Amino acid sequence: MLIDLSDILSVDGKTKELKMPVSMDSFESKLGSFPVVEKQPLDVVITNTGKKVLRIEVKGKVSLALPCDRCLKDVATEFEIDLEKEVDMKTSEEDRIKDLDEINYITGCSLDIEQLVHNEILIHWPMRVLCKEDCKGICSHCGKDLNEGPCSCEQESPDPRMAAIRDIFSKFKEV
Ligand SMILES: [Zn+2]
Ligand SMILES: [Zn+2]
Structure with a gap:
């Protein structure tokens, strides 16, 4: 316009x-x-x-x-x-x-x-976007939304691959 x-x-x-x-x-x-x-x-x-x-x-x-x-x-x-x-x-x-x-x-x-x-x-692009402050994210194994309850995957320490994906996301935003 x-x-x-x-x-x-x-x-x-x-x-x-x-x-x-x-x-x-x-x-x-x-x-x-x-x-x-x-x-x-x-x-x-x-x-x-x-x-x-x-x-x-x-x-x-x-x-x-x-x-x-x-x-x-x-x-x-x-x-x-x-x-x-x-x-x-x-x-x-x-x-x-x-x-x-x-x-x-x-x-x-x-x-x-x-x-x-x-x-x-x-x-004004936000540094981070969260649906809610304590969003639990998705399971890195099965992809289930953990806000809807735990999945049946075995509990283990946070998957480093998931952290890597998050890093890529945040790097992406700084461009
Ligand atoms: Zn969320
Ligand atoms: Zn899972």
Whole structure:
């Protein structure tokens, strides 16, 4: 969803308020593909503060289904979008990207809301996702969800292979 900024840019002091729906149905990144389970239209306020500087404010919420780190069950995880940025439209696109921690959601004279939401989700990606604090995870032998009760595998010390899988998961997130 693109917002054309050219009319705001042409009048100093002009403000534009919009309700923008989030069109993505899933969040796609190198972390994987995660379905959007809840979304609200975003409140977008764009103000021309003069000298071709725009203040962009975006507020809203998007929830994604992320797998629990231990049992892999989907956990609805809310991402709060609350961004306020001043963008100097005088600078070239290249400089702008360098200056303002990679503002890649403004191209030419339009603001790409989906890209902005994508960035915000990535910035706020949780370090860990648990369906509940004391999630027991799944048995590394039979795959049973141990939250539903013990499995019939013999009790033994935690399987090092399972720890390795968890490590891979957490490394994956740091990328
Ligand atoms: Zn869990
Ligand atoms: Zn088992």
